Amino acid sequence: MKYTVIAVGKLKERFWKDACAEYLKRLGGYAKVEVREVADIDPARAGGVDASRNREGASILSSIPDRAHVILLAIEGRERSSEEFSRCLDQLALGGDSDIVFIIGGSDGVSDAVRARANETLSFGRITMPHNLARVVLLEQVYRAIKISRGEPYHK
Template sequence: MLRITVIAVGKLKEKFWTAACDEYLKRLRPYAKTAVVEIADVDPARAGGVDAARVREGEGILAAVPEGARVILMAIEGEQRSSEGFSQHLDELALRGESDLAFVIGGSDGVSDAVRARADETFSFGPVTLPHNLARVVLLEQIYRAFKISRGEPYHK
């Protein structure tokens, strides 16, 4: 079974974000072992600047990546795919034996150079800027949709 880890900087504070993520994690259970790992966001004012905060967050991100996982960085400049294309890509990764995927959603100031260097690929939802909470929900929904598309199953709204 495919293992998917979503590594996200910051905690979900509002209940509606948590409820949405929980719903998609529940829906994903039959398809993949899916987990979300939250990395504490670092206040640049307390860290000695934006770069220092990115580095500290990056250390947390890299520590959370499962050993041997393919790292997919969510970045606005990443490759854009349709839902069908994303589904096909996940299928291709699975066929190549990539059974452990780690999706990374960085903090509001982006990610460190070390995280970018560790990423095996970047993926984008397009040129729009999404709040990180919403990006997490959209990512989980798109992973769920990808499995439904791959199996030819109807998508339940």
């Protein structure tokens, strides 16, 4: 399996970078995982929120491989337990989808074109969380899903 996380914005603080690096290291033994950062666009410089979302969206769309199954992280998306998420990833793999892309949009969301490209949406609940934290939670949940799928213990 190959997992790609496309995230708007760069991790600036060391603690976010360290947390992501830890899960990327753990995932390395199980799957190919790549994080692609696309530039966040300041709405004031882009001509408004819609313009910045569209420019970010164009960068996101150009980073998605053609045959990838795309899962957009969105507050209104489908909530899944860790076990359900693990089964979802297993079903995608069994169905021949070996290239999974997760999208974490910018602070103003994503463009309509990105929403249209997504095969499904996933929510970590109705809470609002910083995009940096969403990236860490996503990587942790992918790692947890793989461990569940393999029947391996997960260090708590």
